[in-house]
Amino acid sequence: MNPKRIVPAVATSAFGLLLLAALALPYWLGREAEKNYHAILDQLSRGNWLLFTGKNYQRGWFSSTAETIVHQPDIPFEIVARHRISHGPFPWDRILEGDWRLVPVQARISSEVFVAEAQTGKPLAFPPLTADTTFQLNGDGVVHVEMPPVKQTTARNQTIDWRGLSGDLTFDREWKKFLLDVRMPALSITAPEQQANMGLSGLRLHSDMHEGVAGYFFGEGALTVDQIDFGGGAGHVVLRGLEISSSARPAADNVNMALRYKLDDILSAQGHLGPGELVIEVRQLDAASLVKFKNAIDTLSRAKLPPPQAALILAGKGLTLLGELSKKNPELEITRLSFKTPDGEISGKGKFVLNGRQRDIAHNPMQLLSALSGRFEMSFxxxxxxxxxxxxxxxxxxxxxxxxxxxxxxxxxxxxxxxxxxxxxxxxxxxxxxxxxxxxxxxxxxxxxxxxxxxxxxxxxxxxxxxxxxxxxxx
Incomplete structure (x- = not known):
């Protein structure tokens, strides 16, 4: 065989294999994207009181389309998300449109999300939210969302000025780690005839969570708002520097939580108040019992029971949870309570312990009183x-x-x-x-x-x- 002919033949065969692989990979990754899509919807529906339903999934070779309906039977509206899914490793449909991001991925998804009437599917008067999701080759993902600004006047002559919203979410392939950041510059509602105005600026939401002991999610989160103002004339009130934050830390097979509420000041015609702060710590909560209770509540919310029956079942499960938690001697401590006024500082502190190791609180709720001990003190x-x-x-x-x-x-x-x-x-x-x-x-x-x-x-x-x-x- 002539060696001069072997090299071109091998090169041609290699090029053919590469071309075949290049054409086959989008199809295979498209199948994987569809499987992941349905798996994610199933997981979200199992761990949430909302129902996530996939509709109209149309899988092509280089891209697919799909629609997701998020609803809850007791709410008169639903959330509709329409997706365009570009298959990896290189989204050729986007490349042909001029998007030259050549980093290999499993899929890129462009989504439009809007609120609609539950019965008719007709969009309500809210601006649509757009989302751009990227699934990396290792299965991790990142989502960027945007909601455009809108300004409109209602039938009651109220002017709504919404400055938009943006956010980012990252997650791992097993949906056990989440990092969320949401930002909303400003929202104002003015009604000159009623002198009932409301404004909000500088809203930020941050959450960093990961799954740990017994499937419980640990981490921290915070909601901060630069300023809130409402009312008009002499009744105008301004709240500045609002912060609500929480954290959950593992302690063996237990959860230790901390909640913090903070406000820099309150301004009104009557004067200035603040700052104020409240810090609550809850310790030694059994993680497995908390997860079991959450799963039971999720199941109950989807059972569509009559409200009286659901309330009765909820009370029973809450009492069972209290009994299980009491076996670990949980503690609730108010480590800081402070609110400053022009006339002095209001302060407080306290600690309570629920000792249920020798008691059966779940079957005898009256033992709750004897199991609880502690004190709380306030000064004025x-x-x-x-x-x-x-x-x-x-x-x-x-x-x-x-x-x-x-x-x-x-x-x-x-x-x-x-x-x-x-x-x-x-x-x-x-x-x-x-x-x-x-x-x-x-x-x-x-x-x-x-x-x-x-x-x-x-x-x-x-x-x-x-x-x-x-x-x-x-x-």
Whole structure:
């Protein structure tokens, strides 16, 4: 055989094999994309109270199309997502359109998502959300979503100014690790005729979660908002620096959680309040029991039971969960409670423990009281309480005026200084009559309230508490 003919023949055969592989790979990856699509929908429906249904999957050689319906029977609308799926390793349909991203992938998916009426499928007046999803060769994925700005006026002459939304989600091939970031610049609703305005700016949502012990998802998340304002005129209120964050950490086969609520300040015509912060830590929660409860609730939500029956089953499962959790002696501690005002700082702290190791709370709920122990304490500066009771004192003075008990001359003398003097004089009486402040005990320059559970008893400031008896007698 002539060697000069062998080399071109081998080269031609290799080129043919490469060409065949290049043509076969998109078809094979298209089949894999379809299998993954249905597997993902099935997984989402199993672990969610929403139902994810795939429709109209049309698989081609280089690309496919599909439609996903997200709905819940008790909600009058549904979410519709229409997808164009470009098969890997090189999405030829996109390359022919000028998209020259040549990094090999399993698939790229362009989606349009909109809200529609459940019965007719007609889109509602919301801007559609677009999503671009990429599945890497190793099965990991990344999603980028965008919702365009919109400004419109409603039939009630309300102007809605929505500045759009964007977000990114990354996940691994087993759907056990998720990283989510969502950003919304601003939303405002103005109604000049009603003086009822509302605005929100600088919203960000972050979540970093991964599956751990017993299938429970650990990690952290936070929702932050730069500013929220509502109302109009003298009733205009501004909240700044709102943050709600949480974390879940593994501790052997348990979960330790922390919740944090933070607000920089509140601005209104009455003045400035803040900052404020509340931190709650919950420890020693059994991870397997929490996952079991979640799965039971998901199953219950899809059972379409009558509301009374569903509520009864939910109460029973909640009691069972409480009994299972109590075996690990879970703790709830308020490590920080602080809210600053111009008149001083309101503060608090406390810790409660549920010791159910020697009790069967699931079958005997009355044992819950004896299993719970702990105390919570709050402190209020005296000026804060005076400011809180001043409106009640003013209302009583107005009642005296209307009844004729105060003369016009008496009313003319009620300047701010005189009013402050009246509040100082009658403060002890109003303090003792108010349903809340009468429970407070003075300690130097602050008033304190201590609530504790001990041996099945509820104690207020160390004394057994009994609900006041109120009997209304008919004439």
């Amino acid at each position: 500066p005296e000026p804060v309480l005076k400011r809180m009771l001043t409106p009640t004192i003013r209302r009583d003075i107005e009642t005296f005026r209307q009844s004729g008990a105060l003369s016009p001359g008496d009313l003319a003398q009620l300047d701010p200084q005189a009013m402050a003097g009246i509040v100082d004089r009658v403060f002890p009486q109003y303090l003792a009559r108010n349903e809340f402040t009468r429970l407070l005990v003075k300690d130097k320059d602050v008033y304190k309230l201590e609530v504790s559970f001990r041996q099945g008893q509820l104690l207020i400031n160390g004394q057994p508490w009994h609900m006041p008896a109120r009997v209304a007698l008919s004439p």
